[in-house]
Amino acid sequence: MNELLAGLLEAGRLIVTFDADLIEISLRSLQVTLTAVAIASGIGLPLGCWLAVRRFRYRRFVIATLNALMGLPPVVVGLIVYLMLSRAGPFGVFGLLFTPTAMIIAQVIILTPLIASIAHQAIRELWAQYHDLLISMNTTRWQRILTLLWDGRRALMTASLAGFGRGIGEVGAIMIVGGNIDNATRVLTTAISLETGKGNFSLALALGFVLIGLAVVVNLLIHTLSRTEVSGRW
């Protein structure tokens, strides 16, 4: 209990004093995850919609694979990306290991299946609702896809937000490919892990509270922004 309280106080102190390390680490967390979410959404949202609307031979197989990939253990993703990017690996020449770029790559791999899968689910429901109407109105395939994307935009945003939530709190993969290097690849989650290991519980907790706060603020911000254009159903 004492530690929780101390953690809260410490978090407050770090924030009001604009602690330079805290700000740097937090911004890096945001930068890595937001970039990863943007890329993963760019791939995952259209992929999810496409899977919902198109019928093709291996559709079921692709969906099953996607759902399986959603459960990929981040540590394993981290390990594989590490092997790919290490000096001896196929992409070793780019020297990306232990850079934020490597962390983004790992997160994109973790987040894309998640975002695609949630998008697929949502758009499939919407398509089931709209199917007869859009067919009856003689719409083209493209018009159908655009209509579903537009009318399903809230659900799609929820998919991206879920991706953000998973990414910002992820530690396993990022630790392996980023290396938790001070001033280079340290982010909130890896810092928490480090401080906990060192026994600095109040600092670790403080970072934890900042992490939670960040996740909440980003969620609220996006919800609020999308509310300005008058609501519908979520």
Next chain:
Amino acid sequence: MVNEILPLSVKDAVVRRRGKTLLGPVTTTVSETGLSIVMGPNGAGKTTLLRLLHGMERMAPGGTIDWQIPEEEARARQAFVFQAPIMMRRTALDNVAYPLVTHGVSKSDARQRASEWLERVGLSDSAQKQATVLSGGERQKLALARALIRKPEILFLDEPCANLDGRATREFETLLMQAFKDGTRVVMSTHDIGQARRLAEDVWFIHHGHILEQTPAEEFFASPKTSEARAFLNGDIVE
């Protein structure tokens, strides 16, 4: 309104699903004008027939459905109102404007015409509401406006009043009659005998996937030819 797609001739049309014959063989003609009511007990095949004519059911090989113009063009000049109105997650106004927008009308023109239609069906006050919050009767009126906005030459309606109360049904019927007077060919199914009496010019009585009678309304109600139709009109359970 000049009707270029009708008459429609249907020959030996059959709908099968998983080896089971749901409808047909149906051979009939849909004349250029009129208000036809498709009647029959639940499961008779009313929905299947309307969807088939509208081009939304796959026909078994061997049948033909011939419009006066190529099928692709004919498809664009019809509209369908479903039993459970499908509301898009948009405002009422944008729901009605949607068919215009997908057919190349600019957004502002489409909204202009949509708001005229909302006015006609008495939904002006709800223009900016999300369509999904409208009541059952309002939804069906919205669906009707959306179906009529591109001036279809034929309008199919599948039990549009099945879930409406008396007042909403009366309002809907008034709007439908207006569309009919304005020259739209109407084919509508119902299992409400009262509604059929109020609206029908001719009746198609359908049972077990077959059209058993296709007669002028007066004649049908005065002296139905088949025992099934007689039983149905008497309110007996027809199986």
